[in-house]
Amino acid sequence: xxxxxxxxxxxxxxxxxxxxxxxxxxxxxxxxxxxxxxxxxxxxxxxxxxxxxxxxxxxxxxxxxxxxxxxxxxxxxxxxxxxxxxxxxxxxxxxxxxxxxxxxxxxxxxxxxxxxxxxxxxxxxxxxxxxxxxxxxxxxxxxxxxxxxxxxxxxxxxxxxxxxxxxxxxxxxxxxxxxxxxxxxxxxxxxxxxxxxxxxxxxxxxxxxxxxxxxxxxxxxxxxxxxxxxxxxxxxxxxxxxxxxxxxxxxxxxxxxxxxxxxxxxxxxxxxx
Amino acid sequence: xxxxxxxxxxxxxxxxxxxxxxxxxxxxxxxxxxxxxxxxxxxxxxxxxxxxxxxxxxxxxxxxxxxxxxxxxxxxxxxxxxxxxxxxxxxxxxxxxxxxxxxxxxxxxxxxxxxxxxxxxxxxxxxxxxxxxxxxxxxxxxxxxxxxxxxxxxxxxxxxxxxxxxxxxxxxxxxxxxxxxxxxxxxxxxxxxxxxxxxxxxxxxxxxxxxxxxxxxxxxxxxxxxxxxxxxxxxxxxxxxxxxxxxxxxxxxxxxxxxxxxxxxx
Numbered sequence: 001x002x003x004x005x006x007x008x009x010x011x012x013x014x015x016x017x018x019x020x021x022x023x024x025x026x027x028x029x030x031x032x033x034x035x036x037x038x039x040x041x042x043x044x045x046x047x048x049x050x051x052x053x054x055x056x057x058x059x060x061x062x063x064x065x066x067x068x069x070x071x072x073x074x075x076x077x078x079x080x081x082x083x084x085x086x087x088x089x090x091x092x093x094x095x096x097x098x099x100x101x102x103x104x105x106x107x108x109x110x111x112x113x114x115x116x117x118x119x120x121x122x123x124x125x126x127x128x129x130x131x132x133x134x135x136x137x138x139x140x141x142x143x144x145x146x147x148x149x150x151x152x153x154x155x156x157x158x159x160x161x162x163x164x165x166x167x168x169x170x171x172x173x174x175x176x177x178x179x180x181x182x183x184x185x186x187x188x189x190x191x192x193x194x195x196x197x198x199x200x201x202x203x204x205x206x207x208x209x210x211x212x213x214x215x216x217x218x219x220x221x222x223x224x225x226x227x228x229x230x231x232x233x234x235x236x237x238x239x240x241x242x243x244x245x246x247x248x249x250x251x252x253x254x255x256x257x258x259x260x261x262x263x264x265x266x267x268x269x270x271x272x273x
Numbered sequence: 274x275x276x277x278x279x280x281x282x283x284x285x286x287x288x289x290x291x292x293x294x295x296x297x298x299x300x301x302x303x304x305x306x307x308x309x310x311x312x313x314x315x316x317x318x319x320x321x322x323x324x325x326x327x328x329x330x331x332x333x334x335x336x337x338x339x340x341x342x343x344x345x346x347x348x349x350x351x352x353x354x355x356x357x358x359x360x361x362x363x364x365x366x367x368x369x370x371x372x373x374x375x376x377x378x379x380x381x382x383x384x385x386x387x388x389x390x391x392x393x394x395x396x397x398x399x400x401x402x403x404x405x406x407x408x409x410x411x412x413x414x415x416x417x418x419x420x421x422x423x424x425x426x427x428x429x430x431x432x433x434x435x436x437x438x439x440x441x442x443x444x445x446x447x448x449x450x451x452x453x454x455x456x457x458x459x460x461x462x463x464x465x466x467x468x469x470x471x472x473x474x475x476x477x478x479x480x481x482x483x484x485x486x487x488x489x490x491x492x493x494x495x496x497x498x499x500x501x502x503x504x505x506x507x508x509x510x511x512x513x514x515x516x517x518x519x520x521x522x523x524x525x526x527x528x529x530x531x532x533x534x535x536x537x538x539x
Contacts, residue, residue, distance in 0.1 A: 165373050171341050172387045172438060173363035182386065186377030263377050266418035 053233035061233035062240065068222070069241055075218040076211065077245060079135055080203040083142020087199060090143065091150030098151075099158040099184065112152055120145045120206055128214040138210040138218070145206040146199035153195025157188025190264075193257040200249040204242060291355040292316040293474035294340070294365070294442045299349035300504075301335050308347070309335050311504040315493055317442065317474050322465065324477045324485035326534055327495030331505045333478045336495075337446050340476070341367050353442060366438040370447040372431040374419040380430050381406075381415040387438040402437060409433040410463065425456040432464065436471065443468075443475040450481050458522065461487050482538070486530045487522055489513055494537040509537040 018026075035055045041047055042054045053061070062069070098105040124141055131137035161184045169179050211220025219238050226234035258264070294317040301310040309332040317323045327333050338344045340351055345360035358364045374383045382389075384405075385398035393401075406412050409429050419427060428449060435443055449460050465488055468475055477488050485492050491512050497505030511533045514526040521527055 162371070162373065164369055164371060165375070167338075167341075167343055168367060168369070168373050169386075169390065170343060170362045171365070171367040172390045174390045178390055182378075182390075183375060186375065189377070261377070263418045263420070267376065267420040270420045 053236060057233045058236040062237040065234060065237060069237065072217060072219050072222045073241055073245060076204065076207045079138040079207040079218065080142055083139040083207065084146050084199060084203040087143045087146030088150050091147050091154060094151045095154035095158060098155045112148055116148050121209055124209050124213050127210065133214045133216060138207050138215065141210040142203045142206040145202045149195040149198045153191040154188050157191035158184045161187040189261050193253060197250050197253045200253050201246045204246045204249065208242060290318060293319045293354060294476060295352040296340060297350045297352065299336065299339060300347045301332065301339055302347050308504045309499040311506050313507055315476065317476050319474050320472045322468055322475045322477065322489050324479060324489035324492045325495060326479060326482060326485045326492055327505060328538060329480050330500055331495050331497055332499050333495065334446060337444055337478050340444055341365055364440060366435045366440045366443040368431055368435040368443065368445045368448050370451050372427040374427055374430060376419055380411065380417050380419065380422065383419065384430055384434045384437060386434060405433055424452050425460050428452060428460060441474060443473055445475060445477045447479045447481065448477065450479065450484055464488065482531055482534050485534065486513055486527055490515055492534055494534055496537065496539060511537065
């Protein structure tokens with residue numbers, strides 16, 4: 001009797017999940033390496049210092065202008081937050097209408113897709129022209145750029161509900177509102193938060209771009225000023241701030257998602273098992 | 274040992290007592306032109322579990338939708354304890370192969386859904402459902418999320434939810450055929466016991482002959498090929514002699530019924 005060929009239990013050996021420490025250490029090492037290389041490139045004169053500040057200089061600028069940067073950040077953050085909130089509210093209303101009325105969905109779905117291809121940078125100067133140098137054009141630009149990802153993610157989330165669940169609820173005499181509340185809204189939660197995460201970064205960037213094109217305060221205004229005085233170290237400092245703000249907002253969305261979707265953790269755990 | 278009393282009530286198929294559920298001359302169509310099911314008569318006596326068996330694509334689910342009131346038949350009526358409920362949803366309980374538990378609600382809240390939808394306060398609904406967890410083999414699962422339960426447990430939770438819909442007639446569409454073989458046998462046997470204990474009238478719709486014979490006291494066999502322009506009809510009714518046995522699935526009575534059903538299916 002020929003011995004059965006030894007065979008691995010489940011195809012190729014499964015890669016072991018990286019440990020938590022490795023997951024933190026590896027990207028950290030990459031960042032440090034890049035910073036060292038950057039510092040070296042400038043210190044060794046490969047790129048002249050007046051074109052590219054060193055990381056050390058950027059950190060120094062960050063410390064020096066901390067108070068100023070904080071006040072400008074606050075302005076930008078406020079515009080982004082108000083715009084994002086309005087964008088979410090508007091997107092929600094639109095998505096609900098698209099879900100409720102088939103005609104509305106058919107009418108606006110292609111428009112949504114098309115409008116997403118319009119670069120916000122192209123509308124920003126017009127908004128400043130129409131709405132002036134105050135906070136309004138900034139907020140409007142943020143609304144415009146966050147509204148679509150929210151609407152699209154919510155609308156497709158509502159449609160992702162299992163029609164059998166809707167049938168089942170109908171046999172339980174559920175009202176339209178109850179079907180929405182108990183089935184559709186939770187079904188859309190996952191996609192909604194993905195959309196919100198994207199929108200959060202759009203919100204900061206949108207506000208900065210609008211400020212760039214005209215205004216009295218905000219990170220975009222700060223950036224145009226330091227650019228005109230050739231303080232590239234401060235330019236980099238504001239770039240770092242923008243990144244940090246975006247990351248912070250994304251983290252906030254993540255925390256919000258965790259609070260709103262307690263069942264996600266259970267699902268993740270049972271998937272890993 | 275509850276000897277053989279699960280022959281159901283001595284059925285002369287709803288001749289004298291008003292049947293719990295009756296379909297009379299049900300003719301169904303998707304689009305009003307192509308008839309899928311023609312002249313189907315089905316009766317389920319109070320406290321009886323019946324099965325409707327047919328091949329895939331013969332219009333079983335269409336019949337289920339009509340019985341649940343989700344669609345209106347071209348002709349015929351659906352009677353619930355003699356009352357005409359044709360095209361009116363919300364009068365019978367309804368359970369599918371998919372458990373359709375809402376992932377966003379804990380088991381107890383899933384199970385309570387029909388009560389809450391009917392306007393009961395959450396706390397009251399939980400109070401009403403909690404004592405039933407033991408009987409449905411779900412003790413300790415109240416606060417778990419659906420994703421934390423096995424397939425068999427989820428199906429039991431779905432059945433508890435169906436039970437709490439409060440209608441005494443239950444429609445089941447291939448309720449346990451998605452489970453693995455061993456779990457399936459256990460859950461079916463458990464279902465038959467619970468249904469008898471609670472006095473449920475149930476119609477199980479399935480393509481699985483074993484599922485039908487192991488659960489029902491009478492089997493309606495549906496034959497036809499709607500896709501080929503040949504509407505389905507009831508080809509015969511097979512009574513099942515449900516002898517009490519530890520392994521009913523191995524008895525001659527079981528095999529005899531299975532053979533008859535398969536002959537009728539063609």
